[in-house]
Amino acid sequence: MQGGKALEIIHGSYAYSYGLIPELRKELLKSNLGSVVQYVLDVDHSFQRLFICLEACRMGFIKGCRPFLGLDGCHLKESGDSWKWFLQNLQSALRMIEGLVFMSDKDKGLESVVPLVYHMWNTGHMLDIFTVISRRNTLARHIPIIDMVETIRQKIMERMDHRRGLGRKWKGKFVPKAFKYVQHIVKDIGEYIVRRSSDVMAEVVGPDFTVVVRFNEKTCT
Secondary structure (H helix, E strand, O other): OHHHHHHHHHHOOHHHHHHOHHHHHHHHHHHOOOOEEEEEEOOOOOEEEEEEEOHHHHHHHHHHOOOEEEEOOOOOOOOHHHHHHHHHHHHHHOOOOOOOEEEEOOOOOOHHHHHHHHHHHOOOOEOOOOEEEEOOOOHHHOOOHHHHHHHHHHHHHHHHHHHHHHHHHOOOOOOHHHHHHHHHHHOOHHHOEEEEOOOOEEEEEOOOOEEEEEOOOOEEO
């Protein structure tokens, strides 16, 4: 009780914070044009859930990342309805991405919406930059939601700045991890023989296999 009272003195009451969600959405959309911000209230106007995808994060993912997302339910012990709502908003935010692939631990409530993902994206196997916050979220029990959202925003900003700093130090066209991997695999390149049959096709012969590589299709069989 004493800890809760101290948090209320520092951050304000939960009820007051939840009441600011419509204003939060308005300010986020004004200061981050193109962002997706949605929230749901119960019939008694109490808070139910909130989805935020900031435009800078969205475009960074679209332009700079592979089309792969992991859905981890360990911090979101919610129902299928909650996941369905989350994925619908995620689809709205990432509607321009083709071939988006998901990986999931199929946690509680998530397994039931696997067919929904297939239908929504019609993509690969349903195996922080997007945030879904619910009234049962562990963090929400300790920090009023407005302060929590602001903390997440600050962490995202700091992480992006940190990664920009690392990027400025990179030399060459590859990120350091990829460059080390390429260096590792080319050590054994002498064991392979490449025979091109056309501008778009080649045969690769290894110590115990032969494969056909089609460059235009990006396949290896």
